[in-house]
Amino acid sequence: MPLIYPECPARPPTSIRDLPSEVLIEIFTYLAHIDSLSPLTVASVCRPWRSIVFNAPSVWRLITLDSRSRDISALQTHALYWMTKSEPLEFDVEVNVAERDDILLLLSPFLSRPQKRWRSFSLTGPDTLGVYPLHNVGRTTKLAISVRGDGGSLASAILGIPEDDDGVKGSVNLDISQNTLGVAVNALPPISRIHPIHLTMIHISEARPEAYTKPSTLLAFLTACPNLQQFVFMGWALRRDMDEDVDSQDDHQTFVEEKLPVVYLPHLQVLRLRSTCSTRTFLSRIHTPALSELYLTYLNVDFPLPPHVDEGDEGDSEDESGDFSRSPSSDRATGMGLRKLIKRSNPPLRVLDMDCSDMRTKDFRYVFDHLHKLEEFSIVASDLSDNVIRLLAPYYESSDGGNVKLRVPRLSVLRLFDCIRVSGDAIVESLSRRVEVMAKYRDCRGSFREVSIIGCERFAHIHGLALRPQLGGAAFLYDT
Structure with a gap:
C-alpha cells in the first residue's frame, strides 16, 4: 500500500516586520557596513525598529x-x-x-x-x-606627531x-x-577644530626645515592636552629665520599686543625641549606646578635672537660676571625662560639636564637658589665657568658670617661633560667644601651618590686623586 503524505498547509509569506529581533539586528549590522549612516535611517522607519537599533550596540560598531x-x-x-x-x-x-x-x-x-x-x-x-x-x-x-610642512x-x-x-x-x-x-x-x-586629547604623553617633532612651528601655535595646541604628563618638542635645525614668534615688524607688534596666553599643565612631570630658538617664549608661557624633570638639548646658537616681548623682566640686564660665552643670546633666552617658569610655578624639579644648552652665570645663581629639591644636575658642552661651580660651595648668609648655607641642598648627582673652561681647582675646592658641610649638618639630606667629570680639559689626574677621598662612597668617574 503506497504511503500517503499529508498535504502541507499553505503559509502566507512572512513579513520582515515579523522576523525575530536577533535576525533584524544581524541585517541592520550588515547594512551598517554598506552605508555608515544607515542606523539613523533604519531607526526612522518605525518605532519597533528604532527600539531595536538604539538597543543593539553591534549595529554601531563600525x-x-x-x-x-x-x-x-x-x-x-x-x-x-x-x-x-x-x-x-x-x-x-x-x-x-x-x-x-x-x-x-x-x-x-x-x-x-x-x-x-x-x-x-x-x-x-x-x-x-x-x-x-x-x-x-x-x-x-602616547601620541607622536611629525610636523612635515606643506x-x-x-x-x-x-x-x-x-x-x-x-x-x-x-x-x-x-x-x-x-x-x-x-x-x-x-x-x-x-x-x-580639535577635540581635547586625554593622552598623558605627546611627542611633537619637526621633520624638515619648512615645518617650523611657531610657539603661539604650539602653546595653543597644548591647551587641548589637559592630562599631559610627559611632553617632548623636537625642532629642526636652529636657524636665524626661525627664532621666536616674530618674523616681521607686523608680527612682532601683534605678538606684543596679544601677549601669548599662559598654558596651565597641572600634571606635566617631564619636559624635553630640543633644537628650538623659542625656548624663552615656551618656558615663559607655561604653568607646571608638578614638573620634576627638565631636559634642554641643543639650544645653543651663535647668532643673536630677536627682541623678546618680555624684555625688561627682572634679571634681563647684562650678566655682571662677564664670563665668556660662545652663545650669549641663547644663554640669555634659556636662562630668562627658566627664571619665569620657576617664578610662576615653583616646580618640584628633581632633574635638570642641559646638553649643548647654557645659561649666564647670574641665571645659574637664580636657578640654584630656587630649586631646593634638585637632586640631579647634568650639563654637556657648556661654557660654564669657575664662578658657576663655586655656586655649589657652601656660603654664609651674611658678609659678617652667620649661618652657613647650601644651594640645591639635595643635590646628589653631578655630571660635567666636555665643560672645557671650568678648572679642576675650582671643582675640587667647591665639592670638597660642600661634602664637608653636608656631612656636618644633619638638615642637609644625603650626600653625593654620583659625580662624573668627563672631557673637562682643565681637570687633571691630580684633581681626581685629590677629590676621590672627599667624595667617600660616591660613584666617581673622571678622565684626563
Whole structure:
C-alpha cells in the first residue's frame, strides 16, 4: 500500500516586520557596513525598529568617516555618537581622507577619552593603494606627531613612511610595546577644530626645515592636552629665520599686543625641549606646578635672537660676571625662560639636564637658589665657568658670617661633560667644601651618590686623586 503524505498547509509569506529581533539586528549590522549612516535611517522607519537599533550596540560598531563628503566637525560628532551607542562592545574605525591634515582631526574624538574598546583603525585616501588596518589601537597612551610642512602624500601621513613609498601597507606606526600612535601633519591643527586629547604623553617633532612651528601655535595646541604628563618638542635645525614668534615688524607688534596666553599643565612631570630658538617664549608661557624633570638639548646658537616681548623682566640686564660665552643670546633666552617658569610655578624639579644648552652665570645663581629639591644636575658642552661651580660651595648668609648655607641642598648627582673652561681647582675646592658641610649638618639630606667629570680639559689626574677621598662612597668617574 503506497504511503500517503499529508498535504502541507499553505503559509502566507512572512513579513520582515515579523522576523525575530536577533535576525533584524544581524541585517541592520550588515547594512551598517554598506552605508555608515544607515542606523539613523533604519531607526526612522518605525518605532519597533528604532527600539531595536538604539538597543543593539553591534549595529554601531563600525565607525566610517569620509572627509571628502562631509564636514570635519560633523564627522567628529558622528564619531562621538557612534562610540557612545556601541558601548560596551569594541569598535572599528575606517577613515577616508582628502588631505593629510584631516587625519589628526578625525582621530581626536577617539583620543578625547580612554578608549580600551578601540579595536582597529584603517586609512584610505586618494594616493593610497589599499586599506591596511591597524589593530589594538585602544592601547595607545602616547601620541607622536611629525610636523612635515606643506607637501607630501597621504602614503607618508603616518610616521615611518618615506615619501616614495607606494602605499600605506606597513606604514601605520602603532608601536604596541611603547603604546605609541604616530601621525604626520602639515601643521598642528587650530585649537577650534580639535577635540581635547586625554593622552598623558605627546611627542611633537619637526621633520624638515619648512615645518617650523611657531610657539603661539604650539602653546595653543597644548591647551587641548589637559592630562599631559610627559611632553617632548623636537625642532629642526636652529636657524636665524626661525627664532621666536616674530618674523616681521607686523608680527612682532601683534605678538606684543596679544601677549601669548599662559598654558596651565597641572600634571606635566617631564619636559624635553630640543633644537628650538623659542625656548624663552615656551618656558615663559607655561604653568607646571608638578614638573620634576627638565631636559634642554641643543639650544645653543651663535647668532643673536630677536627682541623678546618680555624684555625688561627682572634679571634681563647684562650678566655682571662677564664670563665668556660662545652663545650669549641663547644663554640669555634659556636662562630668562627658566627664571619665569620657576617664578610662576615653583616646580618640584628633581632633574635638570642641559646638553649643548647654557645659561649666564647670574641665571645659574637664580636657578640654584630656587630649586631646593634638585637632586640631579647634568650639563654637556657648556661654557660654564669657575664662578658657576663655586655656586655649589657652601656660603654664609651674611658678609659678617652667620649661618652657613647650601644651594640645591639635595643635590646628589653631578655630571660635567666636555665643560672645557671650568678648572679642576675650582671643582675640587667647591665639592670638597660642600661634602664637608653636608656631612656636618644633619638638615642637609644625603650626600653625593654620583659625580662624573668627563672631557673637562682643565681637570687633571691630580684633581681626581685629590677629590676621590672627599667624595667617600660616591660613584666617581673622571678622565684626563
